[in-house]
Amino acid sequence: MRRRFSPVVLGVALVVGACSNAGSGIVAVTDSWAPTTPPGAQAAVVYLTIDNGTDTDDRLVSVASDRCGTIELHATQFDENRVMRMRLAEPSVLALPSGDTMEMEPGGLHVMCIAPTSPFSAGEELNLTVSMETAGDIAVTTAIANR
Ligand SMILES: [Cu+2]
Numbered sequence: 001m002r003r004r005f006s007p008v009v010l011g012v013a014l015v016v017g018a019c020s021n022a023g024s025g026i027v028a029v030t031d032s033w034a035p036t037t038p039p040g041a042q043a044a045v046v047y048l049t050i051d052n053g054t055d056t057d058d059r060l061v062s063v064a065s066d067r068c069g070t071i072e073l074h075a076t077q078f079d080e081n082r083v084m085r086m087r088l089a090e091p092s093v094l095a096l097p098s099g100d101t102m103e104m105e106p107g108g109l110h111v112m113c114i115a116p117t118s119p120f121s122a123g124e125e126l127n128l129t130v131s132m133e134t135a136g137d138i139a140v141t142t143a144i145a146n147r
Pocket residue numbers: 074086087110111112
């Protein structure tokens with residue numbers, strides 16, 4: 001999110017900023033989960049929370065896993081008939097400015113695992129590679145579970 005500061009407010013914001021996640025100095029996946037799928041499911045979903053603690057704007061480029069035939073990054077939107085539809089996320093949606101956190105969630109941005117090699121079962125772990133434009137590849141192990 002871009003915020004506009006007046007000069008007076010800016011000084012306060014810089015002090016507050018020193019205490020925020022902007023100080024971690026890394027881009028990190030701070031949370032992730034993948035719901036279980038029924039047998040024969042053609043797709044599975046993974047949700048990531050990605051925190052940009054650097055002073056450089058970044059962008060989510062792609063996610064890979066050997067457990068998926070293909071992975072797409074999807075946004076969920078309601079069409080004119082209020083039907084929920086998924087589509088490829090626009091590059092602007094995948095931007096992760098300095099100090100911001102990208103939270104994927106049901107009904108919003110998500111990782112779509114197309115043609116999983118086997119159903120996602122509770123208790124399994126899923127290995128992912130999250131590729132950021134600037135920070136590069138981040139290895140993530142995600143728990144498959146029902147929340
Ligand atoms: Cu999707």
